[in-house]
Each structure stands twice: as structure tokens, then as C-alpha cells.
């Protein structure tokens with residue numbers, strides 16, 4: 060198991076800022092490129108508590124998760140409660156050819172994880188373009204990134220807390236599996252994380268000419 064944490068939240072040394080995962084200058088220092096995974100960025104506390112509540116309230120008011128723990132929207136007319144988030148989205152964290160596309164995203168998937176819930180290791184379907192964003196709301200969970208064929212048994216772990224933004228581009232999107240374990244508690248950086256209720260908003264863009272309604 061590879062532990063990542065120091066590279067995420069350790070010192071702000073220049074050394075860390077170098078390399079292919081350098082964070083674009085307009086980002087705040089709380090945004091980190093994940094050293095081992097090109098194209099993976101985590102922006103801790105991207106959203107304030109108020110912004111998170113606004114999103115959760117919007118999801119609840121529109122009844123998105125009223126009948127299950129997953130819901131999807133297809134089309135550039137993303138739900139109204141996402142408008143502010145889309146306005147402030149740091150597109151420069153995406154690969155450059157992706158950052159300028161319009162719309163930036165045309166699909167949303169909401170996932171609610173109750174204690175013990177998870178998502179199996181997967182690479183998102185090829186029908187989605189490069190450049191995926193995951194907004195975390197509510198309680199924390201650890202996401203495990205792995206390359207089962209290249210490095211069996213090894214994973215890079217990223218703690219996702221309410222308000223964090225995760226961006227997957229390039230290698231992070233195409234070459235690495237991501238997973239949330241189906242557990243009631245887990246250890247991250249020697250700290251016990253007890254699972255509560257986590258809601259995530261995943262934003263992607265469907266490739267041209269693909270019409271579908273099935274899951275990711």
C-alpha cells in the first residue's frame with residue numbers, strides 16, 4: 060500500500076511544485092497535484108460550508124435523490140444549483156485541450172453513500188471525454204487509485220472531505236482505477252475515518268454522437 064498523504068498536505072517546498080503535476084498559478088495553495096498520478100488534482104475546501112449546504116439543499120429540493128442513492132442528468136442544461144459552481148470552476152486544472160471546450164460538462168451524476176457504501180474500482184466509461192470533476196459534500200471517504208495490472212496490490216489514497224474538489228485529467232482519467240471501499244470506517248494517515256453520509260457530484264462530458272441513459 061502506498062501512502063500519499065505527505066505529498067498532499069506536507070510542506071510547500073518548491074520541489075513539490077515541480078514536475079508534470081504543477082498546479083497552475085491561479086490556484087490557491089490548498090490545491091495540490093497528486094504527485095504519483097499525472098492529471099489528478101485535489102483542491103481541499105474548494106467550497107465553503109454555505110456553498111455545500113446550498114448544493115445539498117438544491118439536490119434535496121429538486122428531489123434528485125428522493126428515490127435512490129444515484130441520479131443522472133444528461134445535457135448541457137445542468138441543474139440550476141450548479142450554476143455558481145460552474146462559474147468558479149478552475150478549468151485550468153484540466154488538460155489544456157479540454158479546458159477550452161464548451162460546454163465544459165454536459166453530464167452530472169449524483170451519488171449518495173451511506174455508511175458501508177462504496178464504488179468498485181473502475182475507470183469511467185470511454186464514452187465520456189477526458190476531464191472529470193468530483194465535488195464532495197457531507198462526510199468524508201477515502202478514494203483509492205490503483206493500476207491493478209501494473210502495480211497489483213498498491214494504491215494511492217486521497218481523502219475526500221466535504222467541500223473538496225477532485226479533478227481527473229489525462230493519465231488520472233484513463234490509466235488509473237478509482238474506488239471507494241464499502242466499509243463503515245477506514246484509516247487515512249493513521250487517523251480513523253468513520254463513514255457518515257457522503258454525497259458526490261460528478262461532472263463529465265459525453266463524447267459527441269453518443270446517446271444513452273444507462274449508468275456510468
Ligand SMILES: O=C(O)CCC(=O)C(=O)O
Nearest residue numbers: 168170183193259261275
Ligand atoms: O462518488 C465519487 O466520489 C466518485 C463517483 C464515480 O467515480 C463515478 O460515478 O464514476
Ligand SMILES: [Fe+2]
Nearest residue numbers: 181182183237
Ligand atoms: Fe468514476
